Amino acid sequence: MENKTxxxxxxxxxxxxxxxxxxxxxxxxxxxxxxxxIKMGLPNIMILFLLYRFSxxxxxxxxxxxxxxxxxxxxNIMTLAYSVAGAGLSLGIxxxxxxTDRFSMVGVSITGGIFHNLGQILVAMLVLETAxxxxxxxxxxxxGTVAGILVGFAGFLVLKYLKxxxx
Amino acid sequence: MRKELNQAAPQxxxxxxxxxxxxxxxxxxxxxxxxxxxxxxxxxxxxxxNGTETARYSLSEEQEIPIADGETVTNLLVIRDGKAYMAxxxxxxxxxxxxxxxxxxxxxxxxxxxxxxxxxxxxxxxxPDMVV
Numbered sequence: 261m262e263n264k265t266x267x268x269x270x271x272x273x274x275x276x277x278x279x280x281x282x283x284x285x286x287x288x289x290x291x292x293x294x295x296x297x298i299k300m301g302l303p304n305i306m307i308l309f310l311l312y313r314f315s316x317x318x319x320x321x322x323x324x325x326x327x328x329x330x331x332x333x334x335x336n337i338m339t340l341a342y343s344v345a346g347a348g349l350s351l352g353i354x355x356x357x358x359x360t361d362r363f364s365m366v367g368v369s370i371t372g373g374i375f376h377n378l379g380q381i382l383v384a385m386l387v388l389e390t391a392x393x394x395x396x397x398x399x400x401x402x403x404g405t406v407a408g409i410l411v412g413f414a415g416f417l418v419l420k421y422l423k424x425x426x427x
Numbered sequence: 428m429r430k431e432l433n434q435a436a437p438q439x440x441x442x443x444x445x446x447x448x449x450x451x452x453x454x455x456x457x458x459x460x461x462x463x464x465x466x467x468x469x470x471x472x473x474x475x476x477n478g479t480e481t482a483r484y485s486l487s488e489e490q491e492i493p494i495a496d497g498e499t500v501t502n503l504l505v506i507r508d509g510k511a512y513m514a515x516x517x518x519x520x521x522x523x524x525x526x527x528x529x530x531x532x533x534x535x536x537x538x539x540x541x542x543x544x545x546x547x548x549x550x551x552x553x554x555p556d557m558v559v
Binding site: 367390395405 | 448454
């Protein structure tokens with residue numbers, strides 16, 4: 261983006277979109293009631309898009325503002341710990357995988373989805389001091405993969421059409 | 428040269444994506460298999476609050492157990508047909524209530540807002556295999 265003001269405004273808009281996506285996800289009925297807590301990770305569409313459109317910096321900045329805003333609006337310090345661990349680990353691994361240039365956006369997104377779950381489970385294991393919930397990772401890896409595929413395709417389409425629209 | 432690279436890369440990436448997917452599915456299958464083969468039928472439901480076990484109830488007795496955090500009752504644990512489930516909770520998300528009934532050793536129901544874990548264990552309190 262050629263001019264700095266325009267970029268800041270655009271990133272602000274992206275932050276708003278991630279918040280809306282987080283809200284939409286929160287009011288949707290649970291996807292699978294047998295295993296609670298499973299989410300699509302819709303806000304990650306924007307984070308993935310930003311990672312490819314700009315760089316790690318922009319994606320991390322929007323992600324951080326989004327996490328703080330969600331914690332202030334709907335959550336508390338405890339939920340912040342979970343989401344920071346999830347989002348941080350997820351973005352970290354996505355940056356690394358993107359750097360290798362060996363995977364498509366979908367592959368990067370799948371790994372991001374799995375590591376998002378991993379971060380949250382690790383915090384849960386620490387908070388609850390119960391290692392057994394680690395077993396959740398088996399099923400969460402599968403759901404994270406499915407979510408990652410869908411998010412990856414969505415991010416790819418956002419990138420493609422915004423590029424076409426010269427934004 | 429540049430164009431060639433760009434044309435070759437997507438196919439290679441797609442192949443790597445599929446390899447990644449296959450690896451993930453394989454790892455999940457292996458872990459799931461190990462998990463199902465090693466887990467035992469549980470005999471007791473342990474109540475763990477803030478990281479310490481506060482009580483343990485037999486799954487062979489039908490019972491309703493109110494669980495209190497300090498003075499206020501926050502959750503209602505029910506044991507029926509050899510399975511334990513959370514019938515009520517005062518938290519807004521109700522994730523523990525939606526969780527399916529558990530009966531196998533190692534299975535858990537987690538209530539994050541109240542820092543409460545219901546864990547199925549094979550043995551009675553103080554039995555040797557409790558220290559896992």
